[in-house]
Amino acid sequence: MRVGILGAGAMAEALGGGWVKAGHEVLIGARDAERAAELAAGVGARAGTLREAAGFGDVVLLAVPTSATADVLAAAGAADGVLDGRTVVDCTNAFVPDEAAAEGGPVSFVLSEDAVAERVARLVPGADVVKAFNLCAAEVWAGPRRDFEGRALAVPLCGDAPDAVSRVAGLARDLGLDPLPAGGLARAKYLEATSVFVVGLWFGGHDARAAFPPLEAAFAEVD
Numbered sequence: 473m474r475v476g477i478l479g480a481g482a483m484a485e486a487l488g489g490g491w492v493k494a495g496h497e498v499l500i501g502a503r504d505a506e507r508a509a510e511l512a513a514g515v516g517a518r519a520g521t522l523r524e525a526a527g528f529g530d531v532v533l534l535a536v537p538t539s540a541t542a543d544v545l546a547a548a549g550a551a552d553g554v555l556d557g558r559t560v561v562d563c564t565n566a567f568v569p570d571e572a573a574a575e576g577g578p579v580s581f582v583l584s585e586d587a588v589a590e591r592v593a594r595l596v597p598g599a600d601v602v603k604a605f606n607l608c609a610a611e612v613w614a615g616p617r618r619d620f621e622g623r624a625l626a627v628p629l630c631g632d633a634p635d636a637v638s639r640v641a642g643l644a645r646d647l648g649l650d651p652l653p654a655g656g657l658a659r660a661k662y663l664e665a666t667s668v669f670v671v672g673l674w675f676g677g678h679d680a681r682a683a684f685p686p687l688e689a690a691f692a693e694v695d
């Protein structure tokens with residue numbers, strides 16, 4: 473599959489590098505041509521402009537800060553229909569430190585924007601947007617180990633178009649991950665909020681995983 477990536481940062485490197493290793497053609501596009509070329513060379517991908525990346529991918533990963541989303545999609549040619557008919561993967565997170573948090577209290581973050589994926593979808597009305605890969609750090613997606621306690625790491629996917637969700641599910645499997653369809657794009661806001669919460673736990677030195685029972689114990693006591 474052809475994957476275009478908008479942005480040449482940690483997520484572009486982690487996911488793009490994994491997809492190159494899995495045999496996909498990847499083109500990394502950025503506003504800084506030198507940065508795109510350097511990153512692409514490091515992972516065995518091609519480099520180009522934002523517009524070239526958008527026009528290259530059957531799947532296009534949006535991997536920039538949420539504050540840059542509108543500018544980046546404009547530079548990618550969204551208004552000219554460059555992304556029409558493509559699957560856009562939104563891995564972005566919009567969180568900032570919680571200024572209202574009590575001094576000395578738990579580390580916490582808040583959303584700087586609600587429902588980012590739905591805003592992305594409004595900016596690319598001819599594309600199918602899927603929220604994915606926002607829950608874990610780039611280092612996790614890049615790491616060689618994809619399973620914990622004997623289970624493959626799951627990647628919740630939220631999107632409205634079944635074909636697009638299934639395309640992204642395939643890309644998750646290619647990274648050794650377990651795709652987990654989690655509803656339509658309107659549910660992506662919960663994935664975004666979940667990320668804010670668990671990252672706060674991790675930064676505070678707590679194991680987010682410890683707060684959730686296994687499925688068989690979710691509604692009943694299991695002995």
Ligand SMILES: NC(=O)c1ccc[n+]([C@@H]2O[C@H](COP(=O)([O-])OP(=O)(O)OC[C@H]3O[C@@H](n4cnc5c(N)ncnc54)[C@H](OP(=O)(O)O)[C@@H]3O)[C@@H](O)[C@H]2O)c1
Binds near residue numbers: 480482507564
């Ligand atoms: N890193 C993680 O662990 C992680 C995990 C989950 C989700 N995410 C989310 O994934 C997205 C990307 O994260 P990242 O860590 O890869 O970011 P990053 O390393 O900071 O890279 C961001 C990329 O966006 C580009 N960019 C920033 N502002 C821009 C603008 N106004 N116009 C054009 N390009 C712009 C940067 O270009 P320049 O180099 O030219 O500034 C860079 O190529 C973010 O929304 C983040 O919240 C990150």
